[in-house]
Amino acid sequence: MAAERFRIVGGARLHGEVRVSGAKNSALKLMAAALLAEGKTTIRNVPDIADVAIMADLLTRLGCTVVRTDDCVSIDVPKVPAHRADYDLVRKMRASINVLGPLVARVGMAEVALPGGDAIGSRGLDFHFKGLVTLGATAHNEHGYVIATAPDGLVGADIVLDFPSVGATENLLTAAVLARGTTTIDNAAREPDVVDLGQFLIGMGAKIEGLGTTKLTIHGVTKLNPTDHTTIPDRIVTGTWAFAAVMTGGDITIHGGRAEDLELPLEKLASAGAIVTSTPDGIRVRMDGRPQSIDVATLPYPGFPTDLQPMVISLNSIAQGDAIVTENVFEGRFMFVNELVRLGAQITVDGHHAAISGIPQLSGAPVAATDIRAGAGLVLAGLVSEGITLVEDSFHIDRGYPRFAEELAALGAEVTRETVE
Numbered sequence: 001m002a003a004e005r006f007r008i009v010g011g012a013r014l015h016g017e018v019r020v021s022g023a024k025n026s027a028l029k030l031m032a033a034a035l036l037a038e039g040k041t042t043i044r045n046v047p048d049i050a051d052v053a054i055m056a057d058l059l060t061r062l063g064c065t066v067v068r069t070d071d072c073v074s075i076d077v078p079k080v081p082a083h084r085a086d087y088d089l090v091r092k093m094r095a096s097i098n099v100l101g102p103l104v105a106r107v108g109m110a111e112v113a114l115p116g117g118d119a120i121g122s123r124g125l126d127f128h129f130k131g132l133v134t135l136g137a138t139a140h141n142e143h144g145y146v147i148a149t150a151p152d153g154l155v156g157a158d159i160v161l162d163f164p165s166v167g168a169t170e171n172l173l174t175a176a177v178l179a180r181g182t183t184t185i186d187n188a189a190r191e192p193d194v195v196d197l198g199q200f201l202i203g204m205g206a207k208i209e210g211l212g213t214t215k216l217t218i219h220g221v222t223k224l225n226p227t228d229h230t231t232i233p234d235r236i237v238t239g240t241w242a243f244a245a246v247m248t249g250g251d252i253t254i255h256g257g258r259a260e261d262l263e264l265p266l267e268k269l270a271s272a273g274a275i276v277t278s279t280p281d282g283i284r285v286r287m288d289g290r291p292q293s294i295d296v297a298t299l300p301y302p303g304f305p306t307d308l309q310p311m312v313i314s315l316n317s318i319a320q321g322d323a324i325v326t327e328n329v330f331e332g333r334f335m336f337v338n339e340l341v342r343l344g345a346q347i348t349v350d351g352h353h354a355a356i357s358g359i360p361q362l363s364g365a366p367v368a369a370t371d372i373r374a375g376a377g378l379v380l381a382g383l384v385s386e387g388i389t390l391v392e393d394s395f396h397i398d399r400g401y402p403r404f405a406e407e408l409a410a411l412g413a414e415v416t417r418e419t420v421e
């Protein structure tokens with residue numbers, strides 16, 4: 001079967017303008033949450049990535065009519081959606097698990113295959129299941145599926161999460177909006193994607209307090225209505241462009257990028273030597289010369305996002321000085337470090353710490369993307385490597401970055417797609 005890879009000739013300084021589209025991790029959840037109301041919901045600013053097509057397929061199998069035009073997705077939800085999400089789709093994309101909460105809340109029953117998704121750690125789902133049980137559902141695993149039922153509806157309750165899991169907060173929020181009575185979710189995730197989902201639900205008629213804080217209070221309603229909502233811009237794609245500018249000594253204006261969603265990463269880039277300024281509709285990131293190394297520890301929002309960790313390691317590989325990067329969210333997320341080492345990076349991993357000694361230039365080689373963000377991190381490394389870097393399995397990158405190779409080329413990089421038999 002034909003696969004694609006990116007071919008990168010390193011050395012270019014990125015220069016110019018890009019526009020950031022809607023956030024993948026928001027748009028996919030909004031699509032799943034559309035199941036909560038019968039009728040036609042419209043979601044705008046949806047990115048043109050493979051995962052959106054997978055979510056559209058999943059919703060279609062659940063009985064919805066999904067129409068995609070440009071960056072707009074309309075989802076017509078039937079009176080009673082089907083309740084089974086099959087493994088062949090769920091395994092391609094972890095965000096499929098987000099149909100669980102809406103289906104239990106609306107249909108009283110869900111059978112959702114346990115997801116695969118990115119190879120970045122064990123990624124448990126126990127908080128999702130425990131939370132639903134606290135809301136009165138039953139949940140058990142059978143033949144690779146989680147089967148959750150609540151034939152008489154969910155009942156509001158107080159939930160405390162052991163960790164501010166993004167996915168669990170979203171699933172429980174989208175379940176609680178139709179529960180009888182009031183639900184609280186303590187130690188809730190505060191990511192901008194969760195806030196966007198909350199605003200979408202409020203647009204449907206949900207009653208939610210505390211969005212963006214660690215405690216959500218949800219007063220259940222009996223029925224929600226379809227809505228029309230615009231997805232927030234992708235902060236991880238924005239951050240990736242910012243790192244690309246700094247690593248290549250470039251100058252990129254990122255239209256649509258929201259600095260307020262990226263406070264810590266932009267502060268870190270400033271300490272690496274970048275000049276970050278606001279523009280009327282986004283941010284501009286400039287860099288002269290070689291960046292200084294930066295120590296980073298990933299944490300739930302507003303901490304440093306784990307999804308930008310590969311970019312930090314790539315930057316530190318060519319920075320002046322030594323750095324420690326600590327991964328606190330996903331234990332498997334250093335797997336791609338072995339690929340960076342193939343480019344000559346000097347990195348030692350010890351548990352969830354990576355120690356990096358910056359060198360002036362990496363040296364191009366074939367490497368493989370293991371997940372979306374690792375793939376993007378390797379592409380950035382390829383941009384600052386001498387000679388040719390081939391990033392194999394680039395379909396991972398296409399799952400999160402619309403037209404990444406083409407956008408890089410427009411900024412002056414020598415990047416092309418190649419088909420590999």
Ligand code: UD1
Nearest residue numbers: 025095122123124125126127128165166167168307329330
């Ligand atoms: C989402 C994002 C992902 C991002 C992550 C953290 C999507 C599709 N993916 O993933 O890009 O890196 O947030 O910002 O939106 N955990 C448990 N039990 C649970 C749930 C989570 O142990 O029931 C653990 C996970 O294994 C992980 C940590 O909690 O170690 C954080 O996971 P979580 O915040 O849930 O990430 P996702 O929602 O999967």
